Amino acid sequence: MQAWRIDVVVRPDQQDPMGDAAARALRSAGLDGIESVRSRRGYLLAAELDEAKVRLFARAVLCDPVVDDFVVHAPTATAPAPAPGSHFVAVVPRPGVTDPVAHSVQKALVDMGLPDVATGTYRVHDVRGRVDAPALLAAAKKSLANAVVQDVLLDALPAGLPGSVGRADLAVHTIPLANLDRTGLEKLSKDGGLALDGAEMEAIQRHFQTLGRAPTRMELETLAQTWSEHCKHKTLTGNVQFEGRTITNLLKNTIAHVTHTLNRDFCVSVFVDNAGIIRFDDEDSVCIKVETHNRPSAIEPFGGAGTGVGGVIRDVLGTGLGARPIANTDVFCFAPPEMRSDQVPPGCLHPLSVLKGVVAGVRDYGNPMGIPTVNGSVHFDENFVGNPLVYVGNVGILPTARAKKQAHGGDVIVALGGRTGRDGIHGATFSSLALHTESETLSSGAVQIGDPITERKVMDAVLRCADEDLFSAITDCGAGGFSSAIGEMSEGLGAVVELEAAPLKYQGLAPWEIWISEAQERMVLAVPKEKLDRLLAVCREEACEATVLGMFTGDNRLVVKFGGTVHADMDLHFLHKGLPPRTLQATWTPPAHREPALPPEKDIGRALLAVMADHAICSKEWIVRQYDHEVQAASAGKPLCGVREDGPSDAAVLAPKLGSARGVVLSNGLNPRYSRIDPAAMAECALDEAMRNLVAAGGDPDYTAVLDNYCWGSTQDPQALGELVRATDALCALALTYRTPFVSGKDSLHNEFKAKDRTIRIPGCILVTAMSVISDVRNTLSTDAKRAGSLLVLVGLTKDELGGSVWYKTKGELGRNVPRVDHALGAAVLRGVHRAIAAGCVLSAHDLSEGGLAAAAAEMCIGGKLGASLDLTAVPTQGTLRDEQVLFSESQSRLLLEVAPDRLADVRANLHEVPFAVIGEFTTARDLVFHRARAPIAKVPIADLERAWKRPLDLDGTLLQEVSR
Amino acid sequence: MSSPRVLVLRAPGINCERETLHAFARAGGAPEFVHIRQLLEAPERLDRFGVVAVPGGFSYGDDISSGRVLAQEMKARLGDRILGFVERGGLVLGICNGFQVLVRLGLLPCTKNRLEEEVTLTHNLSNHYECRWVTLRTEKSRCTFLPAGLTLRWPAAHGEGRLVARDANLQKVLLDEGYAALRYVDDRGQPTERYPWNPNGAPLGFAGLTNASGRVLGVMPHPDRSYLPTHMPAWRRTVLDRGELAHDGDGMVVFREMVRVAKAES
Incomplete structure (x- = not known):
């Protein structure tokens, strides 16, 4: 379709940061000979506009009159050739991929009273210099675009706007199952991307046999979506045979069992809603949900991570009768960013590209939503190369009186927000299959690009409607789209849906595609008839599209029509309860690891610098600063702290009700490396670390809820499933001792990558997220050292536990003695430290995790711009340990406290039975000094530690400027 | 004298309206949302x-150019009325995206008393969004409510904050004739173009502008995220040094002074 092309260029006398960034990216992709790169922003407007209007619009809206110029190319004109001595590359969204900028352009046209015509966008980079054209194209494809969603053109501009998608197939298709044997059923499932196994297909076959008919395509797709691992968690709710016992419904008998046994009075709603809800104060509750968006992020990191953020925000928005999102969290696992390209299997993006794309995706979704991203962490392991993990979390606040929802027969089904397109079809089933070399190309339909402004409008509309009590139930459209959202809401009720009413992004979608599309930014509400007009009016005011899709009934049938024709008529009982339980075999044989026989560390200072520079420990400031962590003005404890706001924080502190000091503390714990030795250690250390972080910042261990988020390689393999069961047992045992109920959780259990010659499986990971409610944020702490002369108090016991430690990793070793948690000691430490902090006798606190005592002390010094002197003989240990073991052991349940000398007695009184010792003091001399009694061991300047710690992820090259000052 | 009424603008994508409203209320104003x-x-x-x-956010998604669509809408349908509002003594505050809107609308710096784009807020030299606390100095300016000579710490959080004037002459006018109300300063208190003290690379360290009559103020960093004492990154150190928490955060001065002036003139 022909279109006007408008190129907006930064005037030559102005700086062009986008062009400069493209030059850096092309150079780092190995392109030689670049002199300069200038950028152009390109817009396509349908040819039906007249030229005067196009120019008016370009001048008023597309171009910045202070720094830009623009050029209009007529629809029939061919693109001008590049100037001599230069080339250009154009990056163009592929047809069918959501283009939020084009969407805004269209909106601006309408606002200016111009015709509502089709629009598109592209970016051009004009490259001057002696560059080889094919090399430029290759470098641009690698560093300026993602082939899944964008095309790159060399010395050419897009010919016009994508044409229409074609006519939709509106017929009702039936899929005969009656004559298929198990193999045939499995093949049908595989070919259709249904991700159902033989037993499940047979259950469907039997069901339709008793009905005496074949399922329609829409019915089969609905079952596949609803029964997907993503939606039903059939592994964790299945039966597992492990070490001579049969666990029926693993989730219910482990995780949920802990919560029900503890029966904490602050729990308002657990495991039944989109998010777990706990009481905040007399009026309000806070809710929290953590999700993963691993698959989409592996294929298209920017879109995958962004839509992950968007999805978990909608989860919280759809909790109870609408919660207001107040904070985002994110935790990532990547392969090491310095991995050599030839080590990256075909079909995988390079881990540095994944990291940059994921960070940009979270940034460009979370920031425009006006929700602060306040807490997170990043972890690295080679085996994340094919399956990076992207955990995204969200916290919301809602009136406790509105924590429960119930749709009623007769309520109208209303869809809110974004339009439906072909994006994200089969996302739920796609996430239940292993990735392989060709997933990048085969699964692009499952990729979604976010449009945060649309979601912001949805959020504003939903929260206003919630305030006016205009709906009786709400849920988000996530995996499975309408089929899952409406299917879930109508359980026990029934629904009639008229799909023809659903607004589409473009024509050409078959009814079953509309039904299961995972197009973003959509919510479904159940609205009492008498409130419908008001709800639609509020949505109009908030510029949020709202459409009536049907009605909830009372016959427990899900009927989906298109233009009067029935495409699905299903028994909801079978849809929700008909899934046959799985029985899986699990076993666990401890892997044969051994402790390394390392020679005594000769240069402890150098060893510490190496530990600080490990990716597990190094500064994440480059990431943190790209996220808005201040919006909503609730922040009382920031992700970075200290004199120059560059020290790492243990947890986020928020006071979400403006004017009130009552607060929330948010933290997380995860250590994938321990999983390689023992998943039980990994799991309990995750909980202990989350709790240490939380308590160090001032959280209350007796008013804390936790979340479990599983990411596993596979559960088909009995050993892998055994690892999962073992990890779960350890996690639950510790949670019972700590009295921390699980209020929500999620799992992603198929994170393996089938490369040509090998299968790469991620280490089993459980992310534990902890959230505490506190009465006053003014009683919280940061990790940075406050005053020279204050004492360093080490709480807890240091053991020979270096298995999986960062120090071993810097030596190329894994080891065997992985840290385990002493339950009673751990509980006593958390509560003792909390008492001391609550009594106001601690100046700063920091938990000991990766890198042990040495790294924790170094981080406190970096934040406070002070030195410290530590006497290793004073450290309470179990048995006799060498210096490097004392310094780098990763034993759990340990914290460092900064205490003024005159408050030491108070700290002692609050810690009572817990082992602790004064091990040194903070000093004005900016060195970290270790000694035994008087004998010096090492002395490292804080500036050296800071440089080592900041350099590894200093991706703009700007973090070291202040270090020497 | 009653509390001055404060219109806190809402629009699709604006997302700092709640804290802006609360800050004005805390300052003794009577704020309300108007869409x-x-x-x-x-x-x-x-x-x-x-x-x-005009609060911060990402009005209409900000994806063509920050603030442009909302500014276009306001210019087309409210333009002269807004000028009239200021001429009759009204005060206007634009924070972050709100500042971008006022600049695109031509209400800032408005050296010729007509709505015309004289300056822009364009891409940070880093080419990406960044959130960090900055130190600002309030200049001797035309602004009728912002006291001069203060050193303030506010968080900046933007991707397009580099204030560029149409030409060098205008840039000089902004500096010499009291339009530049706030500038980024370095650790020695000197106006700076250097990162990280100046997060976007704005020439002469311009962080905020006022108009000819001094009744309009636009700022890139956020007073609406620094008006409570616990907003300040160093609040724990303040407690240690002074023995108690400060009464306000550094951003409060803007809301308090605007309310005071509006009240005195009402």
Whole structure:
């Protein structure tokens, strides 16, 4: 379709940061000979506009009159050739991929009273210099675009706007199952991307046999979506045979069992809603949900991570009768960013590209939503190369009186927000299959690009409607789209849906595609008839599209029509309860690891610098600063702290009700490396670390809820499933001792990558997220050292536990003695430290995790711009340990406290039975000094530690400027 | 004297309206939300207010150019009325995206008393969004409510904050004739173009502008995220040094002074 092309260029006398960034990216992709790169922003407007209007619009809206110029190319004109001595590359969204900028352009046209015509966008980079054209194209494809969603053109501009998608197939298709044997059923499932196994297909076959008919395509797709691992968690709710016992419904008998046994009075709603809800104060509750968006992020990191953020925000928005999102969290696992390209299997993006794309995706979704991203962490392991993990979390606040929802027969089904397109079809089933070399190309339909402004409008509309009590139930459209959202809401009720009413992004979608599309930014509400007009009016005011899709009934049938024709008529009982339980075999044989026989560390200072520079420990400031962590003005404890706001924080502190000091503390714990030795250690250390972080910042261990988020390689393999069961047992045992109920959780259990010659499986990971409610944020702490002369108090016991430690990793070793948690000691430490902090006798606190005592002390010094002197003989240990073991052991349940000398007695009184010792003091001399009694061991300047710690992820090259000052 | 009424503008994508409202209320104003649709339908509403605040956010997604679509809408349908509002003594505050809107609208710096784009807020030299606390100095400026000579710490959080004037002459006018109300300063208190003290690379360290009559203020960093004492990154150190928490955060001065002036003039 022909279109006007408008190129907006930064005037030559102005700086062009986008062009400069493209030059850096092309150079780092190995392109030689670049002199300069200038950028152009390109817009396509349908040819039906007249030229005067196009120019008016370009001048008023597309171009910045202070720094830009623009050029209009007529629809029939061919693109001008590049100037001599230069080339250009154009990056163009592929047809069918959501283009939020084009969407805004269209909106601006309408606002200016111009015709509502089709629009598109592209970016051009004009490259001057002696560059080889094919090399430029290759470098641009690698560093300026993602082939899944964008095309790159060399010395050419897009010919016009994508044409229409074609006519939709509106017929009702039936899929005969009656004559298929198990193999045939499995093949049908595989070919259709249904991700159902033989037993499940047979259950469907039997069901339709008793009905005496074949399922329609829409019915089969609905079952596949609803029964997907993503939606039903059939592994964790299945039966597992492990070490001579049969666990029926693993989730219910482990995780949920802990919560029900503890029966904490602050729990308002657990495991039944989109998010777990706990009481905040007399009026309000806070809710929290953590999700993963691993698959989409592996294929298209920017879109995958962004839509992950968007999805978990909608989860919280759809909790109870609408919660207001107040904070985002994110935790990532990547392969090491310095991995050599030839080590990256075909079909995988390079881990540095994944990291940059994921960070940009979270940034460009979370920031425009006006929700602060306040807490997170990043972890690295080679085996994340094919399956990076992207955990995204969200916290919301809602009136406790509105924590429960119930749709009623007769309520109208209303869809809110974004339009439906072909994006994200089969996302739920796609996430239940292993990735392989060709997933990048085969699964692009499952990729979604976010449009945060649309979601912001949805959020504003939903929260206003919630305030006016205009709906009786709400849920988000996530995996499975309408089929899952409406299917879930109508359980026990029934629904009639008229799909023809659903607004589409473009024509050409078959009814079953509309039904299961995972197009973003959509919510479904159940609205009492008498409130419908008001709800639609509020949505109009908030510029949020709202459409009536049907009605909830009372016959427990899900009927989906298109233009009067029935495409699905299903028994909801079978849809929700008909899934046959799985029985899986699990076993666990401890892997044969051994402790390394390392020679005594000769240069402890150098060893510490190496530990600080490990990716597990190094500064994440480059990431943190790209996220808005201040919006909503609730922040009382920031992700970075200290004199120059560059020290790492243990947890986020928020006071979400403006004017009130009552607060929330948010933290997380995860250590994938321990999983390689023992998943039980990994799991309990995750909980202990989350709790240490939380308590160090001032959280209350007796008013804390936790979340479990599983990411596993596979559960088909009995050993892998055994690892999962073992990890779960350890996690639950510790949670019972700590009295921390699980209020929500999620799992992603198929994170393996089938490369040509090998299968790469991620280490089993459980992310534990902890959230505490506190009465006053003014009683919280940061990790940075406050005053020279204050004492360093080490709480807890240091053991020979270096298995999986960062120090071993810097030596190329894994080891065997992985840290385990002493339950009673751990509980006593958390509560003792909390008492001391609550009594106001601690100046700063920091938990000991990766890198042990040495790294924790170094981080406190970096934040406070002070030195410290530590006497290793004073450290309470179990048995006799060498210096490097004392310094780098990763034993759990340990914290460092900064205490003024005159408050030491108070700290002692609050810690009572817990082992602790004064091990040194903070000093004005900016060195970290270790000694035994008087004998010096090492002395490292804080500036050296800071440089080592900041350099590894200093991706703009700007973090070291202040270090020497 | 009653509390001055403050219009806190809402629009699709604006997302700092709650904290802006709360800050004005804490300062003794009587703030209320007005959606841009309501305002466009009945522009005379404007005249009932003493102060207009355009909060931060990503109006209309900001994906063509920050603030441009909202500014275009306001210019086309409210333009002269806004000028009239300021001429009659109204005060206007634009924070972050709100500042971008006022600049695109031409209400800032408005050296010739007509709505014309004289400066822009364009891409940070880093080419990406960044959130960090900055140190600002309030200059001797035309601004009728912002006291000069203060050193303030506010968080900046933007991707397009580099204030560029149309030409060198205008840039000099902004500096010499009191339009530059706030500048980024380095650790020695000197105005700076250097990262990280100046997060976007704005020439001469310009962080905020006022207009000819000094009744309009636009700022890139956020007073609406620094008005409570616990907003300040160093609040724990303040408690240690002074023995107690400060009464306000550094951003409070803007809201307090705007309310004070609006009240005195009402």
